[in-house]
Amino acid sequence: MNMATTRMRTPQPHDLIWIDDPEAFVAGEPLPDWADAAWLARAPVVVRRDQASDGRIPVGLRGRSRAQRHAAWLTAAQCARVMSPDAIARQARWRDHPRLAEIPALRELSRVAPRLDDRQLEWGVTGAVGFALASDIDVLHRGSDVDLLISCPTALSDDETQWLGALIDGAYEARLDIQVATPFGAFALRERMRTGGRVLLKTATGPVLCADPWQPA
Template sequence: MPDAPLPRPLQPHDLIWLRDAPAFAASQPLPAWVDATWLAVAPVVVRRDLPCDPTCDLTCDLTCDSSIPVGLRGRRREERHGTWIEASQCARVMSPFAIARAARWQDHPRRLALPALRTLARIAPLLDARGLPWGVTGAAGFTLASGLDVLHPGSDVDLLIDAAAPLDQADEQWLAALIDDCTEARLDIQVATPHGGFALLERLRTGGRVLLKTATGPVRCADPWQAA
């Protein structure tokens, strides 16, 4: 089901199911590993990049005429392709936070076999109790949202923390301890600020300075909550 009634603002890491996969596949050259059959069921992921229309950005709603930067993914890690789709191609959208709320790792057929899903099942109640807005991205998010299983025993657990304001030091240290405690599957936490996203582990290592991923490219900064 869609995360919210359309139209809605789009954010990086949102998953979009295409309205007309054959038309999209016929409109541009695509890698050999992706075709209309795959795109009919596999969502694309919103990525950070400038839209084709420079007057529009990712905060536009889905009625906008601009193209949206997205990434296509296949079943293998190396199968990635960046492109754009028209806003009219958005049939439904699911955010990382909606994936977390759905908690589909609880009934996934390989929930006991895969370290990533076992880890998610263990840490989800802890994250909920902490009260941080969190979502699932990466291979785990794609698998749980689409039903297309691209997970393997070495898959990471990729999480997104929504932080409109700077995280409390206590929350940062709590998340650091959670990362250290995840020994079955590597826990990769990205933090989304109003100006871009950064890796929490990098901030913990440097004491603050991070590489902030923005729509115009990566920016090295000391405060990811301040506009460059």
Template sequence: MTASAPLPHDLLWLADPAAFVADCADHADRADCALPAWASAAWLAQAPLVVRRARADARGRIPVGVRGVTRAQRHAAWLPAAQVARAVTPRMIARLARWREHPRRALPALAALARAAPLLDAMRVDWGVAGSVGFSLASGLDLLHEGSDLDLLVTAAAPLAPPAERALIALLDDPRLDIQVGTPRGAFALRERARTGGRVLLKTADGPVMCDDPWLAPAARP
């Protein structure tokens, strides 16, 4: 597990998938716990959970999303911290660079990642791979297809320097590539910032808010 609390987009593997599924089955009357049939112990023994952007609940459980094989198979859940056996961050996925030797590295999403990675490294920004590409590279579960998108995460504690922001926006010429910028207050879509010139919808742990400066405390909900 990571030294600090898991962050949105981190991938978490269960210590005991069967116990997690059984506990959810025991509380199937609770909407925040019941798992769909496809989220079996066998699947969760392979597939990590994705940390959602929300605050831990009153019991200190981690907000997570369960991913299945298809886009339609998504489910929100809550994970006891004691169930976390291993965590992988988007930044770790980027550093491992497993797309270079992936048997299907010619897929558009992986080819886009191979083009973008050296440019991002040259910018010296803190970046990582999220979404379906990150999930597949980290888990070894090959769920990618010709239409898969590439979701990247750039973490910036302070506003991006204008040259770096312009260079990142230039990467968005690839329509299948999306960049989310994480700030201490939340995260926003770089494509939206490029379109509006600044004002963005900031995703926070307390819900989305509109703001002109995503590095300052948000003041207005959409």
């Protein structure tokens, strides 16, 4: 697999992690039947927002269907490879995906990716599309959404917010959802556009309702 990986990097929410020893992980965790060692040898887990006092990494396991989700914890020693959403975007594997003509989400991503690059935004692909592109496990269907993550250490300008909002509204091949990551957490751009400001900021210690996600109370 042509994989852009990062070693010794602190995993961030939405990163994908391949487990070093799936057999040992399965033996040490109470897991659903579908999350067996054979599946986890292929399928990465997704870093989620949570925290543990012992430094373990909060992850979510996903199977082939939406109903197959499970929260778990991973130690740094169990991380074989880490792949970030922006690394998935840089690979741009949707361009030659064998189901490009069949899956609307892949065509929508093909349409919006050059526009995001032109704006020089730091963006990445998450959700089912990101999982499928990174792992070569086909979990996509005609109703799949396009989930993107925009990293914004400083506040979006009004122009950038309006431009991204128009990008969401202009999606026609598949639903487009954008999460904006700030130094304190992440929020849904669609919600901010709807409310005009106040959003539910997802943080490692739980959701926070705030008017300014770059300066939460």
